[in-house]
Amino acid sequence: MPSDLLEISDLIVDYDIATLQPRPVSRSAVVARLMANGQRSAARLVQRLPASNDTLDAEACNLALLRSHIELQRLSEEFLQADRLRCVLLPLLQAxxxxxxxxxxxxxxVGCGLGYVVRSLAAHGRLGRDVEIIGCDMNVTLIENARRLAEEESLSCELKVANAFQLEQPGHVFISTGxxxxxRGDDLNMFFAGQRQGHAFVHYDIQHSVLSPWGSWMFHQARMREPLARHDGVVSARRVHSTQTLLSAARxxxxxxxxxxxxxxxxxxxxxxxxTATVGTRAELWEPLLRHLGPLRARLGPAR
Structure with a gap:
């Protein structure tokens, strides 16, 4: 089995980065790529997705992604992900x-999906009236459902089908979860390069550890029912970057x-x-951030 596994969710949808328009995806091409990578079970999952003239049915793929993100919200809730972010954002905003x-x-x-973190921060974050919270994703289905949930909850936040790094009014703080x-590689560098315009970032992802894939497997077997979510959740834990890789690219x-x-x-x-989170600020903001972090400062690793 290769070390760099592929996630189904990354393969079954494709977008033009400039126009954000979806592009057709060949089912046989995705299946062949997964087979060549030694991921036979993933290839079988994709083979079962509906297609017309070998082009994957976009609606069916988006619905599978929607079901997966509904289950991913459960993961964020149980890991208190919005609370984790709020604890860092409050001192960062003060800085x-x-x-x-x-x-x-x-x-x-960035890549807000169903907007759970955005909606939770808008509802309970107490970040201040001078703060705007914006969630961006390229998937129309996910954003439409995120907007519906935000409207039902009467929340003050924006959810956009957009490239997070090309907003008319640039962000001050970029965040993400998972x-x-x-x-990978140059794409990771480009991800961080898009944030030069900002003042800071806080990006949470799965802890890099030999235990992470086993813990992820147990959680997904116990809590997930969507096959795509089960597969990608475990693969995600095997794909996470080391702290050194992330800090090097970010810096x-x-x-x-x-x-x-x-x-x-x-x-x-x-x-x-x-x-774990990768945290970064412009140089002049680092010391003010440390002052406002309080006890949380002890949980920071060495600065680079």
């Missing part, structure tokens, strides 16, 4: 205010001061803290 950054302070969630491992592409938060120092740490 921006102290530095005289003009409001509104825009937080942009997105980093989708980017090189943004020039920000960066550090990991809640990085596991041993196997027990990996069990107790299944998620």
């Amino acid at each position: 921006l205010r102290d530095a005289g950054v003009k409001p509104p302070l825009r937080i942009v969630d 997105v980093l491992h989708h980017f 090189t592409e943004t020039g920000f001061t960066c550090a990991s938060l809640d990085g596991a120092r041993n196997l027990l740490g990996a069990v107790l803290r299944p998620m």
Whole structure:
């Protein structure tokens, strides 16, 4: 089995990065790629997806992704992901205010999916009236459902079908949850390069550990029912980047001061803290951030 496994969700939909328009995807091409990568069970899952003249049915694929993201929301809820972000965003926003950054302070969630974190922060984050929360994703189906949920909850947040790095009003703080491992090599560098315009970022992903794939497998077997979610959830844990890889890419592409938060120092740490964050700010904001972090400062790794 290759070390760099593929996730089905990355293969069954495709978008033009400039226009955000969906592009047709060949089912046989996806199946062949998975087979060549030694992922036979994943290839069988894709082979069962409906297609017309070998082109995957976009609606069926989007519905499978929607069901998977509904189950992923459960993961975010159980891991208190919005609370984790809020604990970092509150001192970070205060550092921006102290530095005289003009409001509104825009937080942009990159690849927000169903917008769980955006909606939760809007409902319970208590981030301040000078803060705008924006969720961006290229999948229309996910954003339409995220908007519906936000409207039902009467939440003050924006959910856009958009490239998070090409907004008319650029973000001050970029955030994400479970997105980093989708980017490899040059794509990871481009992901961070898009954030040079901002002032800071906080990106959470699965803890890099030998235990992570086993924990992910047990959780997904117990809690997930959607085959795509079960497959990709376990593969995600095997694809996560090391702290060194993330900090190197982030520092090189943004020039920000960066550090990991809640990085596991041993196997027990990996069990107790299944998620870790890559945090970065412009150089002049780092010391103010440290002052406002309080006890959370002890959970930061060395700055780079």
